[in-house]
Amino acid sequence: MIELAGALLGNLAQGFGVAMTPVNLGLCLLGCLLGTLVGVLPGIGPTATVAMLMPITFYLEPTGALIMLAGVFYGSQYGGSTTAILVNLPGESSSVVTCLDGHAMARGGRAGAALAIAALASLFAGTVTTLAIAVGGPAIASVALLFQSPDYVAVMVLGLVAAIVLAHGSLVKAMAMIVLGVFIGLVGTDVTTGEQRYTFGIADLYDGVGFVPVAMGLFGLSEIMLNLESRARDGGLARLRDRLWPSRDDFRSATPATVRGTLLGIVLGILPGGGSTIPSFAAYSLEKKLARDPSRFGQGAVEGVAAPEAANNAGARAGFIPMLALGIPPNAIMALLVGAMMIHGIQPGPQIIAKQPELFWGLVVSMWIGNLMLVVLNLPLIGLWVRLIQMPYRYLFPAIIVFCCIGVYSLRNSMMEVVFMAVAGVAGYVLRKLGCEPAPLLLGLILGPMLEENFRRSLSVSGGDYMIFLQRPISASLLACAVLLLAFVLLPGVRRQRQRLRED
Amino acid sequence: MNMPDCLAPERAPSVPAARGALRILAAGCLSLSMTLSLPVPALAQATAAKAAAANAPSGPAWPARPVRLVVPQSAGGSTDLVARPLAQHLSAAFGQPVMVDNRPGAGSVIGTEIVARAAPDGHTLLAIAASFTATPALHAKLPFDSQRDFAPITVLSAFPNLLVVHPSLPAKSVQDLVALARAKPGVLNYGTSGAATGTHMSMELFMHLTGTRMVHVPYKGGAPSVQALLANEVQVNMATISTALPQVRAGRLRALATTWTRRAAVLPELPTVAESGVAGFEYSSWTGLLAPSRTPRPVIDRVHAEAARAVNSAEMKTLLATEGAEPVGSTPAQFAAQISTEIARWAQVVKAAGIRAD
Numbered sequence: 002m003i004e005l006a007g008a009l010l011g012n013l014a015q016g017f018g019v020a021m022t023p024v025n026l027g028l029c030l031l032g033c034l035l036g037t038l039v040g041v042l043p044g045i046g047p048t049a050t051v052a053m054l055m056p057i058t059f060y061l062e063p064t065g066a067l068i069m070l071a072g073v074f075y076g077s078q079y080g081g082s083t084t085a086i087l088v089n090l091p092g093e094s095s096s097v098v099t100c101l102d103g104h105a106m107a108r109g110g111r112a113g114a115a116l117a118i119a120a121l122a123s124l125f126a127g128t129v130t131t132l133a134i135a136v137g138g139p140a141i142a143s144v145a146l147l148f149q150s151p152d153y154v155a156v157m158v159l160g161l162v163a164a165i166v167l168a169h170g171s172l173v174k175a176m177a178m179i180v181l182g183v184f185i186g187l188v189g190t191d192v193t194t195g196e197q198r199y200t201f202g203i204a205d206l207y208d209g210v211g212f213v214p215v216a217m218g219l220f221g222l223s224e225i226m227l228n229l230e231s232r233a234r235d236g237g238l239a240r241l242r243d244r245l246w247p248s249r250d251d252f253r254s255a256t257p258a259t260v261r262g263t264l265l266g267i268v269l270g271i272l273p274g275g276g277s278t279i280p281s282f283a284a285y286s287l288e289k290k291l292a293r294d295p296s297r298f299g300q301g302a303v304e305g306v307a308a309p310e311a312a313n314n315a316g317a318r319a320g321f322i323p324m325l326a327l328g329i330p331p332n333a334i335m336a337l338l339v340g341a342m343m344i345h346g347i348q349p350g351p352q353i354i355a356k357q358p359e360l361f362w363g364l365v366v367s368m369w370i371g372n373l374m375l376v377v378l379n380l381p382l383i384g385l386w387v388r389l390i391q392m393p394y395r396y397l398f399p400a401i402i403v404f405c406c407i408g409v410y411s412l413r414n415s416m417m418e419v420v421f422m423a424v425a426g427v428a429g430y431v432l433r434k435l436g437c438e439p440a441p442l443l444l445g446l447i448l449g450p451m452l453e454e455n456f457r458r459s460l461s462v463s464g465g466d467y468m469i470f471l472q473r474p475i476s477a478s479l480l481a482c483a484v485l486l487l488a489f490v491l492l493p494g495v496r497r498q499r500q501r502l503r504e505d
Numbered sequence: 506m507n508m509p510d511c512l513a514p515e516r517a518p519s520v521p522a523a524r525g526a527l528r529i530l531a532a533g534c535l536s537l538s539m540t541l542s543l544p545v546p547a548l549a550q551a552t553a554a555k556a557a558a559a560n561a562p563s564g565p566a567w568p569a570r571p572v573r574l575v576v577p578q579s580a581g582g583s584t585d586l587v588a589r590p591l592a593q594h595l596s597a598a599f600g601q602p603v604m605v606d607n608r609p610g611a612g613s614v615i616g617t618e619i620v621a622r623a624a625p626d627g628h629t630l631l632a633i634a635a636s637f638t639a640t641p642a643l644h645a646k647l648p649f650d651s652q653r654d655f656a657p658i659t660v661l662s663a664f665p666n667l668l669v670v671h672p673s674l675p676a677k678s679v680q681d682l683v684a685l686a687r688a689k690p691g692v693l694n695y696g697t698s699g700a701a702t703g704t705h706m707s708m709e710l711f712m713h714l715t716g717t718r719m720v721h722v723p724y725k726g727g728a729p730s731v732q733a734l735l736a737n738e739v740q741v742n743m744a745t746i747s748t749a750l751p752q753v754r755a756g757r758l759r760a761l762a763t764t765w766t767r768r769a770a771v772l773p774e775l776p777t778v779a780e781s782g783v784a785g786f787e788y789s790s791w792t793g794l795l796a797p798s799r800t801p802r803p804v805i806d807r808v809h810a811e812a813a814r815a816v817n818s819a820e821m822k823t824l825l826a827t828e829g830a831e832p833v834g835s836t837p838a839q840f841a842a843q844i845s846t847e848i849a850r851w852a853q854v855v856k857a858a859g860i861r862a863d
Contacts, residue, residue, distance in 0.1 A: 052579065052607070059589070149738045190612070192723055195643070195700035204618065204648065207611030329732045336728065340586055343747065343827055414608055415615070454725070461722050462694055462738060 012362050013135060019363030020370055025068050028061065029367050032069035033374045036076020041083055042404050046093030046213065047317075048334045049412055050077035055341055063345035064360050068367040070341055074334060075371045078277070078317055079123065079379060082310060086115045087390050088401055090221035094212050095277040095313035097443050098285045100220055102298060102305030109301045112390060113245030116383045118255050118303055119310040120376045126263040126311035127372035130318040133267055134365055146327075148272060150459040151470045155479035156272070157452035160279055160444070162483045163286040172491075175441045178432075182445020183452075185210050192454045193461070205417035212446060214409050214418045218425025219432070219439035221405060225398050226430045245383055247303070255307035258288050262308035266315025271323055277316035282444055284312035318368055325353060325361055567627050567804055568601040574630045577616025579609040583747070583828070587661050587792045587816075588632040590824060594815035595808075603630075612640065612701075614647065621649035625797040627804035631655070635703050635790045638847035642855040643701045651848065657840035658794040659809045661816050664830035665765035665789055666707060667749040668778060669758045671737045679762050679781035682741070686717035693719040696730035696739035704730070706851060707743045707764055707788035709858040714783050734758060745790055746771070746829035764788040771829050791833065793840060805837055 019025065032054075039050045054073050058066035078093070085096040086103035099119065106115035161179060188199045189209030200206040247255070262284035269280040288308045289298045298305050323329050330336040347357065354361045390397070409418045429439055463469035471477050572595070576588045588605050595603040608616030613636060623629035641651045649655075668679065674693075676682040686693055697705040700723045712718060722739050724730035727748045734742045735757055742749070743764060750771065752758040762778040763769045766787050778786045794812055796805060813834030815821060825832055835843070 059593075146732070146736045149733070149736055191700075192725060193700065202646070204611045204615050207614065208609075323732075327732070327735070329728050329735075336726075339728075340582070343586060344589070344824065347827070413610055413615075414606065415610070458722055458724075461720055464691075464720075 009135060012358070013366065015358060016135075016362030016364075016366030019064060019359050020068065020367040025065050025363070025367065026370070028065045028069040029072045029371050030374055032072020032074075033076040033371055033378060036073035036078075037080045037083075037375070037378065038076075039073075040077025040080025042080075042408050046081055047074050047077040048093075048337065049408075050074075050080075051334055051337050053411075055337065058341060059344060063342070063347055064363050066341060066345055067338070067360065067364055068371075070338060071364060071368060072371045072374075074317070074338075075127075075368075075375055078314070079120070079375050082119050082123075083116065083379075083386060086119065086306070087112060087386055088221065088397075089224040090401065090405065091216050094216065094443070094447060095281045095309075095316070097216055097220070097278075097440060098281045098309040099306060099313075101285070101440060102300075102302045104224075105299060105301035106303075106306065107390065111301065112387045113383050114247040114251055114303075115301075115306050116386060117245070117247050117380065118251060118306050120379050122255065122259040122262065122307040122311040123314040124372050124376045125259050126266060126314040127318060128369060129263050130267055130270075130315045131365060131369040131372075134318070134322055134368075135362075144271060148475065149473065150455040150462060151473050152475040152479065153272070153455040154452060154459055154470060155476035155483070156269075156279075157448045157455065159479050159483040159486070160283065160448050161452070162487050163283060171436070174435075174437045178437050178439070178441040179445040182442040182447075183449030184445075185215070185442075186446045186449035187453075189450075193457050203417075205415060209450065210421060210446070211412065211418055212443070213412055214422035215425045215446060216439075216443055217405055217409060218422040218427075219429035219442065221401065222422065222426025223429030223433055223439075225401065226426070227433065228394060229398065245387065251303045255303045258284075258304035258308040259311040261287060261291075262311030263315045266312035267319045269312075270316030270319030277313035277320070278447055280312035280316035281309035284308040314372075321364070321368070325364070567801075567807075568599050570628060571602045571604055572599065572628050572630060573606050573623075574603050574632055575606050575608055575616050575620050576632050577608055577610075577613035578634070579607055582609070583745070583790075584632050584634045584792050586828065587825070587830075590821055591632070591661065591794075591812060591815050594818065594821070595811055598811040598815075612636065614640070614644070618648045620795065620797055621654040623797050625656075625799040625801075627796065627800050627808070629797060630658070630808065631795040632661070633793055633795060635792075635847075637793070637795075638844055639701065639703065639706050639851045639855075641848055642851040652845060654798050655795040656798045656800050656805055657837050657844055658796055658805055659812050659837065660833040660835045660840050660843065661792045661794055661812065662825050662830040663789050663791040663833050664746050664825075664828060665763040665769050666704065666743045667746050667753065667763055667772075667775075668711075668741070668743050668761045669731075669734065669749050669753060670742075670761060671734055671740050672757070672759050673737060674740050674759070676761065677759070679776075679778055679783060682761060683715045683717055683783075686712075686715070686719055690718040691720060693741055694722045694739040695719045695741040695743070696722050696724055696733050697742070698727040698730050698744075699723050699725060703788070703790055704743050704745070706854060708741075710788060710854050711743065711778065711783065711786060713854060713857050714786050731758075743788070747827075750829055769829060770831065771826070809834075809837055 020029070035054055036047075036050055039053065040047065051070055051073050055070065058069050061069065078095070081091065081093045081096040082099050082103070084090040085099040086107050089100050089104040091097040091100050103115045103119065106112065186209065188206055190196070190200075190207050191198055197207060262280075265284045265287065266277070266280040269283060270277065285298075285305060285308060288302075288304045289295050292298065292302070292304065317334075320330075320335050324335040324339060330339045347353070347360065405422065406419050409422045410416065412418055432439060432442075459469055460467070469476075470480060574588055574592050574595075576582070576585050578584045585605070585607065592603040592605050608619055610616070613633065617631060617633065617637070620629055620631040637651065641647060668682075670676055670682065674682075674685070676685050695708050697708060699705065700721075702723075704727070705721065705723065708719070708721070719741060722733070724733060727745055730739070730742055731744050731748050731752060733739050734744075735752065746763075746769065749758060749760070753760045753772075760772065760775055762776050762781050763772065764778055764787065766777065766779065766789075768775060768777060794808070796808070816825070816832035816834050822832055
């Protein structure tokens with residue numbers, strides 16, 4: 002035990018030695034800064050930001066390059082949360098959940114508190130995850146290898162059931178939105194056979210309907226339409242109430258939520274395809290389920306900001322574990338980082354920790370430093386952001402729309418994406434008028450295609466035997482959880498519904 | 506985005522370190538504007554042109570403006586990894602910026618179509634992967650003609666795939682695997698990076714030539730398919746060498762053969778599939794450079810000469826070697842012949858195996 006701790010300290014010391022050199026510290030700061038600046042543009046999420054800024058790092062030595070790219074990644078992720086809270090624009094899939102309560106807080110005049118809670122929850126999650134990577138990186142990575150297709154199916158089913166919890170209105174409407182999301186997810190090339198489904202010969206639909214344009218349309222654009230319709234156009238989005246900083250009560254409710262969010266984030270983040278989206282949805286659902294008064298969620302609950310922000314940060318960093326320890330990138334952004342490593346002549350793979358310890362430990366330590374820098378960078382900026390949304394809406398909304406268009410266009414350099422966003426905006430307006438919430442739809446859109454892909458793959462592997470889902474211990478126990486949760490969710494719902502009928 | 510500011514050369518401090526940082530920033534602004542497809546500020550072009558003025562030829566007025574190198578894959582993809590350093594070399598050689606324009610989507614169809622319709626004046630080029638020759642056999646309704654609409658320039662790099670199996674499989678050689686697959690038809694699963702991709706086509710060719718039958722399990726990309734092999738969800742994969750090699754070296758996967766006609770430089774002891782008794786089997790992945798058809802001949806020749814020199818430079822050779830790839834730089838005529846041979850071969854395999862993508 003003591004030996005282990007000694008080795009860990011030695012490794013961390015080596016990491017600090019690499020990460021704390023003035024050059025690497027500067028690169029980390031530069032990365033965080035650039036990442037925040039670009040990431041704050043709505044629609045330009047971490048993947049797009051890293052892709053854009055990657056060529057800069059070609060001039061650097063490999064460790065510095067990776068440290069800077071990692072900084073860009075954290076910065077842009079943080080920037081995504083900022084727009085979600087301020088103007089209800091999720092810059093990336095994992096900040097969708099942050100919109101729900103974060104923007105509600107901002108509208109209630111507590112944008113400063115929401116931004117601070119998001120930053121501090123992220124810092125906590127980043128610190129814990131970095132330690133987890135340092136202690137058990139390779140061991141944790143091998144957990145990902147235990148998961149096969151049937152187990153992923155069970156994870157997705159559990160996720161979809163949990164999505165029902167996300168809704169705070171009608172249960173039926175929430176389910177309808179999930180199903181609609183799954184249907185939209187069917188568009189595109191079938192993974193198993195390569196057939197085109199519902200693409201109508203439009204090449205831009207071959208890869209499916211992009212998540213980002215749909216999310217930005219459903220949340221951001223429809224929000225603008227509702228704002229224009231309902232409020233005096235000269236006022237700002239929200240008046241600032243009391244102070245910028247969160248209150249002691251805020252901290253009291255945010256702390257346990259942050260811890261739970263972090264743990265969920267680490268576990269779900271190592272799984273391929275998981276990234277930071279599923280953890281943030283899962284953490285939100287968990288908090289809502291645990292809350293004494295779930296009706297506060299969606300109205301600006303502090304836990305609804307802290308838990309998903311912690312989870313998406315922990316998830317994003319946990320994604321480094323399979324990338325560094327197995328050489329297998331679990332999501333698009335890690336794939337980009339692998340690409341960057343190869344450009345620098347580093348072959349990512351199981352041997353990287355042994356062969357290039359300075360790179361591995363330097364990166365691990367710089368993850369944490371980057372996180373700290375972000376908080377230091379962003380806390381003073383909160384005042385500025387808050388003032389920004391107090392500016393007259395007639396100036397603010399055209400700027401938001403322009404940035405949305407630039408962001409969405411830059412995803413694939415394609416005009417069609419902008420059209421998709423516009424369509425989603427109108428659809429979002431109609432849905433919200435009908436009292437249907439967009440969040441379950443988006444989760445359906447993310448999980449639906451993954452569920453289908455893994456379901457069909459499970460059956461190809463098993464030769465068409467459905468028992469494969471019950472024979473594997475992981476999938477069997479997760480499915481049992483899903484059934485329990487469904488019963489848990491449906492029964493009170495049914496009871497409440499009946500009660501309402503009686504009252505009428 | 507304050508591009509003009511950070512690109513202004515006269516503001517460069519005289520301290521060398523600061524100039525390095527400035528160059529980094531400038532490159533960032535340049536790449537940002539490329540990715541966003543915004544016009545690159547004239548200043549940046551002037552700087553780039555000045556840097557390369559020494560190499561500028563006194564011949565015809567080409568390139569008259571920045572050259573766009575379309576990559577129909579996302580940034581960081583395998584073609585992109587070759588295209589970006591190539592673009593740097595070409596920028597220096599041509600005295601005009603060569604900008605990488607990522608247009609991913611629809612299995613490279615979207616970006617390829619853009620180039621098929623571009624003006625054939627040498628200011629639009631296309632970097633493609635080997636799937637280019639398989640696409641016509643798989644898609645009945647392509648928005649372009651893979652042979653008629655393009656002028657081949659050169660093959661940039663080539664790399665073999667590795668036939669790898671999970672270490673628990675009792676197959677130490679290609680012959681063992683064939684025997685195992687024959688004994689239990691339809692029991693072994695093989696993973697691919699997707700239906701109708703290179704890894705799928707090469708396995709179909711393998712089964713066609715050996716008369717075996719294994720179950721196709723497609724994944725979304727090479728990395729997840731290798732992960733599934735590590736997890737023993739599938740037992741066989743003909744993965745690209747860059748994805749499989751680190752796992753083979755770490756002893757987590759067993760390599761049985763390379764798919765090339767000759768042994769790979771990085772694994773000289775490993776036999777080829779053909780050497781192992783599957784006569785006529787050959788598959789290689791490659792990246793190549795195309796222009797729209799009717800691009801002037803002198804331009805094609807000039808691009809070919811510079812691209813061939815670039816891929817054979819020490820710098821790019823090292824880069825390619827980390828991916829297990831080797832530089833090629835073949836002539837436009839050789840590349841054209843290779844394209845038509847491969848298109849014919851894939852048409853045959855696709856017909857025999859009954860695969861289609863639309």
